[in-house]
Each structure stands twice: as C-alpha cells, then as structure tokens.
Amino acid sequence: MKHLFVVLLVVPLMVIAQTDNPFKDEVKSIQKKNDSLWDPSKPTIVFTGSSSIRLWEDVQERFAEHQVLNTGFGGSQFSDLELYLDELILNYRPVKVFIYEGDNDIFAKKRPRKIIERAEQILADLQQRNPNMEIVLISAKPSISRWKYRGRYRRLNRKLDKLASENEKIDFVDVWYPMLDNRKVMQDIFIEDGLHMNDKGYDIWYDVIKDYMD
Template identity: 40%
Template sequence: MNGFDSANFSLRFMHMKKHLLLSLVFFGLFIAQVTSQTIPFEEEVKRISARIDSTGWSPGSTVFTGSSTIRMWKSLEETFPNETLINTGFGGSKASDLERHLFPLVIKFEPSRVFIYEGDNDLWAGVEVSAILTSLDNIVTRIHLVNPDIEIFLIGAKPSPSRWEKKDSYLIFNRMLKEYCQTKEQVQYVDTWKALTDTEGNARPELYIQDMLHLNQEGYVIWAGIFKGYFKN
C-alpha cells in the first residue's frame, strides 16, 4: 500500500485553488457584464442623479422626466423662472425604463409635482398600449405610496412627422391615457397633440429639428404655452 504523498497532494490542491480563483474572477466579470447589459440607462441615470446632487436641490420641486423630448427641453428653467424645476429626462427611454429607475429620477427628490413624458418611444418600438399604461400605472402608484399629495401630469404623445405612419396608434394611446387619468386622484392628462398640428390635423414639420422627431425652439415655445396653464404662478 502506497503511503500518503503530502507534497503531491499540496501541489494538486494549489492547482485546484488557482483554477477556482480564476473561475470566480471570470464568473464575477461575466455577472458584471450581464448586469450592465440587462439594466438599460443605468449609467446615464447615475450621471443625471449625481449632476443634480452636485448642483443641489430642494424638496417640493417640480420634476420633469421622460424621454428625449424632456431631456432636450433646454429652455425649461427660463420658461418657468418662478418655479424650482428638476429635469431628469433620459433620451430613448420607455415607460418601463422610468419605472425601473423611478427612485433616482423622481422619488428621491421629494417633488410636489411630476410631469412625465413616456409612451412615444414605446409605441414606435411596437410596445402594446396596455403594457405602456401598466408601467405608467405602476409609476403613479409608487409615487403616491410615498406621498399621495404629489400632483402627477401624464403628457400625451406628440405628433412627430417621422412617426406619422403610426398616427392612429398614438391617438389611441392618448385617448386611453386621458381616460386613465380621469380615474385617478391627483393625476392629470396633458394634451400636446392638438397644439402641434395644423387645422387639418396634420403634423407641422416646421416645429421639428431635422430628424422630424424632436421639437425645435419654435416647437418648445408652443409647449411652454401648454404647460404654463398647469402652473399657478
């Protein structure tokens, strides 16, 4: 019977330990990569939240959030100089993305009012209206669980020339969004469609930048007129 070879055992154990450590390292890298790929907008949301923290904020402000139509509203603060505003818009987002990042983009700022623009990208990507409304309802519910007195304004989709082929889908979404808002306390619907169309109900290309999706300065002037009606000052 052979004796126990302690030297050989130690060598084999060291090799096993080395392989195990390498496996754990690669597994950790894999998990990190998968995590970063499966949480859309995580880094952008962190940057937005950090930027606002660095400039300072006060509870009771008005938060504007949603997709790029909000993010690109550069004249927002000068449009409402008597209001304390926070813009947490993040381009390309859908309602489900805002639902996922609701705390760092909205709830943490303890707002008194929240304006939300989501649904535009969702519809264009083929998301069902029912799924969009479910995400928006989850958002409304979570905000009001924190503070039921927060006023929430859900902004209807705008009539973009580049997405005109889905006009009917957008109109259906807007109608259903308005109906949803009518069933909720402290929730209002903001109609931006009519003001951005001509007398025949067509989109107005002169109100958009070259991509025919995002508003230009003239378009935001019209938007400002719409939203001023929702501010007391």
C-alpha cells in the same frame, strides 16, 4: 481552472446587468447635476421622461417662477423610468412631476394596453410613497419620423387620458393636437431628425403646459 470558471461566470452576469440598466451612468450624471441645483427649502417641480424632456434645455428658464428640475433621460420607456423613480423623482420630494413616456414604447412596438399597465404600476408606486405629489402625464407627441404610428399613439393617448381622469391627483396634458395643422404634423417644429423638437416645438409645449404648473 477554478478561477477561470469564476471569470467566465461573472462576465456574462456583468453584461446582463449592464443590459438591464442601460441608463445607469446617465442617471448618475443627471443626479449629480440636479443635486447641485436643488434647494430643498423650495417647492420643487420635476420634469422627467425620454429625450423630448432631456432636450428641453431651457425648461427652467421658461418656468423661472418655479424651482424646476429636468431629470429626462434620452431613449427611455416607462419600464426604464420605473427603475429610477427614487433617483429621478422621489429623492427631490416634488410637489408635482411631469412625466413624458410612451413615445419610445410605441416605437418599440409595445401594445398600448401593456404600456398602460406599466404606467399604472409606476403611478401607484409614486402615489403610495408621496401621496401629496401631483402627477401630470404628458401625451405622446406627433412627429415626422414616427407619423406612420399615429394610430397607436392616439390610442395610447386616449388610455393615458382615461387613466388620469380616474384619479384626482393625476392630470393629462395633450400636446398631440396643438402640434398638428390640418390633421398633419407641423413640419417646422422639429430638428433635422424629424423626431426631436426645435424651439418652435417647445414654444407649443410651453403654451400648453404652463396652465398646469400651479
């Protein structure tokens, strides 16, 4: 009976742990891949965040003059990134990190103000632990499938821009407006789901982000 009680107690705790860390296995896989690619003797630039980063499969090739690591993990929010700052960013001692989060936060109906509060905590932690690292916040992107939330995304982007303007080590790069045509989101820059980008979409990102690489 005692053993049964222990089992009944442990199983729910294991379920809770898995729920609290849904990206644990994915992060381990990302670490394993990037550990095999990383040359500690070279300056490193990390791209991290949700699936728009994870699916940027040729980011290293596009910025071939730099050592770039892609540690994006799909479906993530700022709160998820906060759990893995070491594994996805700090362990690689980057000179610069590009962060794309907020897209899924808004879709999860989090308020922009609350999202910014979490972002501030993350940025403060990163800067305390690696003061020389430059941080670039990538704006939330527009998309066909989430266009009805455009007002919330624009509010979030304004707040991210303001947050970056208050710190000389943080930049904000706007990919929102370059992805619009006559104030409507472009239709030919996404794959079938209307959320994730095709090569045309990433061409836009490259054109905007390249000026922030050096």
